[in-house]
Amino acid sequence: MRDRKNNNIVKSVGILTVLMIASKVISLVREMAIAVFFGVTSGTDAYFVAGGFITNIFFGITAALAATFVPFYIETKVIKGEKETYRICSSLFTALSVFAVIIIIVLYIGAPFISKFIAPSYTGEALYEVVLYMRIYSLTILFSLLTSMLTSILNAESVYGYGALASLIYSITSIVCMVLLKKYIGVTALAISVPLSFFFQLTILLIKTRKFIHYRPTIHIFTPELKSLLLLMLPVLLGNATIELNQLITRTITSGTGTGAVSVLSYSNTLFNFVSTLISTTIITVYYTEFSSAAAEDEKKYNSLVSYALRIIIVVLLPISVISSIFSKDIVTIAFGRGQFDQDAIRATATCLSVYSIAFVFDSIRNLLIRAYYAKKQTKIPMINSCISLVITASTANVLSKRLGVTGVVISIVISIIIASIILLIIARKRLCVISLREMMPTFIKAxxxxxxxxxxxxxxxxxxxxxLSYLRITLATIAGLAVYIILLLLMRCSEVLDILSLLKKEIKSQN
Structure with a gap:
């Protein structure tokens, strides 16, 4: 039974990884297109500042919904049945729509005041662009909240991959808009592409989720179940808002370090997300559903899943961290080194990526543990942890940025990630589940x-x-480095690598 369960997890991770690779590659192509078409300018700075504000603050609501809705949906369907689940989901769908429309109206009216707050050094045309992009970007909130809910339903039903599909749609829509509209409206084409892509995603998800949920508009939106979900979401929302506020602070500080600095921070952060979340997001997405089910059924199974997932994260992400650190300049050159993206921009972004790579493993461990807490409906500790991270970043970024510019901001981010993840792990061992260091240490030492x-x-x-050439260097380095790493782990009889290989062999035999 355990082998069958692990096999299903490996298969789900494998499928999701393929989809995630495709989405991340297209996403990287999108970032490359932005770099080629627009480079590092005040226009791209305005776009990233406006988009970052909407994403970091209000999409925290989306993340809170996604984090709490999976265990909520599973428990509701098991206890109350499908019909009642349909009713509750319809009420939530309507409530989210009403809430999003109100927020959009407030943002449209308040955009000039908010822009002056988040970009205090911007004036004239630059400030006008931030206001314009914020108003366009705000339309995304409605579609984003609803797509988050529908994607969570699919994940709860063990139907993975639609999050990656959404990313594909987003990137392709952006590229098409840039190609067709860049000549006429410049960077505004990027802003328009965002709500447009989310509308396409919502349409697809509405069709796909009809198999599980039948939506009916309702005026009874403030149900007891909705209130329960909101109470569960509140600490998660505050925690996510703190994380996003953390990023907003770093962007605001970076905007004062020079023209193009915000763009460098955004480009390096894109590569950080591409390299680290390509693997960790797929593992966390699949294991989160397993955590949610195990938390309600079997405490021992839950402990085992959390411990095993942590070991997998360490084994998988360590070599990626090493490659990204040593060959950061080659990675940036391949990704962005063309068009308006000059050598100075490459060097600055590569330096930031090298610093970011230190945090790959710690960031993934933290995100995994946060999901482990959410699966047990424990949301306060992750919120407190996020507040600690915010304090660390805010207290170090301003000082380091004055000495090291945008690199100093990235260093402050990495410091906060490392400290916050270690604190969360220590607390988890005492208050969440049994994480045996005796089981963890051999894997950690070998890796x-x-x-x-x-x-x-x-x-x-x-x-x-x-x-x-950078392409040849990074290809040879990746092949040689991973080969050495895997062979050494096999020689040391690393159980996690042996488990994965064993399950892959069984899967291959079953397909023949």
Whole structure:
């Protein structure tokens, strides 16, 4: 039974990984297109500031909904049945729509005042662009909230991949809008593409979720179930708002360090998300559903799942961190090094990516543990942890940015991620579940030792391959580095790698 369950998890992770790779590649192409078409200018700064505000503050609501709705939906369907679940979901759908429309109206009216607050150094045309992009971007809130709810329903039903599909639609829509409209309206084409893409996503999800939920508009939106969900969401919302406020603070501080600095921060953050979440998001998405089910059924199974998922995160992300740190300039060159993206922008972004790579494992551990808390409907501790991260970032970013510019801001972000993840892990061992250090340490030691030997080899390769094309350098480094890392783990009998290989062999045999 356990092998069958693990096999299903591996299969789900595999399918989701393929979809995520496709979405991330297209997403990276989108960022490359932005860099080529617009470069690092005051216009892109205005776009990233406006979009960052909407995303970081109000999309925290979306993240809170996604985090709490999966266990809420599973429990409701098990206890109250399908018919009652339909009614509750219809009420929530209507309530979210009404709430989003109100927020959009408030944002449209208040955009000039908000823009002056989040970009205090901007004046004239730059400030006007922030206001314009914020008003256009705000339309996304309605579609984003509803797509988050529908995607959570599919995840709860173990139908994965539609989050990755949404990202594909978003990136493709952005690229098409840039190609067709850039000549006429410039960076505004990017802003228009965002709500348009979310509208397409919502349409697809409405069709797909009809298999599980039948929506009926209703005026009875303030139901007891909705109030219960809101109470569950509140600490998550505050925690997410704190995380997003953290990013808003870093963007605001960065905007005062020079023209193009916000764009450099955004481009390096894009690569950080591409490299780290490509793997960790797929693992966390699948395991979150398993956590939610196990939390209500079997405490021992829940503990085992959390501990095992943590070990998988460490084993998988350590080599990615090493490669990204040593070959950061090659990665940035391949991603953005063309058109208006000059050598100065490449160097600045590569430096930021090298710093970011230190946090890959810690960030993924933190996100996994947060989902483990949410699965048990414990939402206060992640909120407090987010507040700690905010305090650390706010207290260090302003000081470091004055000395190191945008690199100092990234260093402050990494410091806060590392400290917050360690604190969350310590508290989790005492108050959430049994995480055996005796089981964790052998895997950790083997992974660190293998990654260290891999890093020495790659550093030597980096020097030896001076003058080669970036594409060739990164390809050879990735193949050689991962080969060394995996072989060393196999020689040391790393159980997680052996489990994955065993399950893959069984899956291949079952397909033949």
């Amino acid at each position: 660190v030792l293998s990654a260290t030997i891999m890093a020495i080899g790659l550093w030597t390769m980096n020097i030896a391959m001076t003058g080669m």
